Amino acid sequence: MLRIDRPGPDQAARVRAVRLRALRDAPDAFCTTAEEEERSTDADWRDRLTRPDAVTVVASLDGADVGLAVGAPHHDEAGDVGLYAVWVAPEARGAGVGEALIRAVADWARARGHAYLRLEVGDANAPAVRLYDRLGFAPTGRTSAFPPPRAHITEHERALPLRPPAPPAGGRPHGAGSAALPPPRAG
Numbered sequence: 288m289l290r291i292d293r294p295g296p297d298q299a300a301r302v303r304a305v306r307l308r309a310l311r312d313a314p315d316a317f318c319t320t321a322e323e324e325e326r327s328t329d330a331d332w333r334d335r336l337t338r339p340d341a342v343t344v345v346a347s348l349d350g351a352d353v354g355l356a357v358g359a360p361h362h363d364e365a366g367d368v369g370l371y372a373v374w375v376a377p378e379a380r381g382a383g384v385g386e387a388l389i390r391a392v393a394d395w396a397r398a399r400g401h402a403y404l405r406l407e408v409g410d411a412n413a414p415a416v417r418l419y420d421r422l423g424f425a426p427t428g429r430t431s432a433f434p435p436p437r438a439h440i441t442e443h444e445r446a447l448p449l450r451p452p453a454p455p456a457g458g459r460p461h462g463a464g465s466a467a468l469p470p471p472r473a474g
């Protein structure tokens with residue numbers, strides 16, 4: 288059974304272990320390296336898991352941790368939430384775990400009144416691009432690259448609107464569909 292937990296500071300070691308596994312498994316998907324993360328301690332993770340302006344969600348399947356996602360204040364756009372550290376273990380991919388993690392972060396951000404959930408994804412990261420496309424994250428036109436020596440890894444930004452569009456002045460209101468994530472896939 289799939290569970291999505293929101294671990295508190297008492298589970299710092301658990302979250303750190305999932306994050307380290309993610310960075311070792313998919314080094315090109317993340318700007319942070321496993322070496323950098325190895326220097327962070329359980330105490331650092333306790334601090335991160337205590338922040339009132341951020342959320343960390345962990346997915347487990349039948350009791351084994353298989354995924355992670357973090358929502359935190361966006362590094363550039365004040366007032367928006369950044370979606371960071373999205374990872375699903377290879378043995379759990381293709382089953383909707385990533386979607387469940389992202390929905391949990393989007394629900395958290397929406398409940399706090401944020402307008403956009405933003406992320407950066409590698410241009411060559413086809414599975415992630417497919418997932419974000421399906422969930423309604425649209426390219427914003429902003430591009431970036433990892434710092435040297437990984438400057439060959441280029442990314443583009445995507446954003447998901449979390450609020451219904453404002454009705455046109457004097458006109459009929461739009462439907463709310465474009466601000467909502469599409470319904471979960473069957474199966």
Ligand SMILES: CC(C)(COP(=O)(O)OP(=O)(O)OC[C@H]1O[C@@H](n2cnc3c(N)ncnc32)[C@H](O)[C@@H]1OP(=O)(O)O)[C@@H](O)C(=O)NCCC(=O)NCCS
Nearest residue numbers: 313316373374375380381382383384385408414415417418
């Ligand atoms: C990107 C990632 C989070 C997707 O998670 P997921 O739970 O497999 O997501 P989904 O089940 O919705 O599948 C997403 C896409 O992955 C691909 N996929 C499906 N099964 C797969 C499998 N067994 N192995 C690899 N990719 C698979 C498909 O293209 C799928 O899109 P589709 O269903 O529209 O065809 C996961 O592949 C991952 O952790 N990758 C490494 C880390 C990473 O890239 N993180 C994102 C950083 S921006």
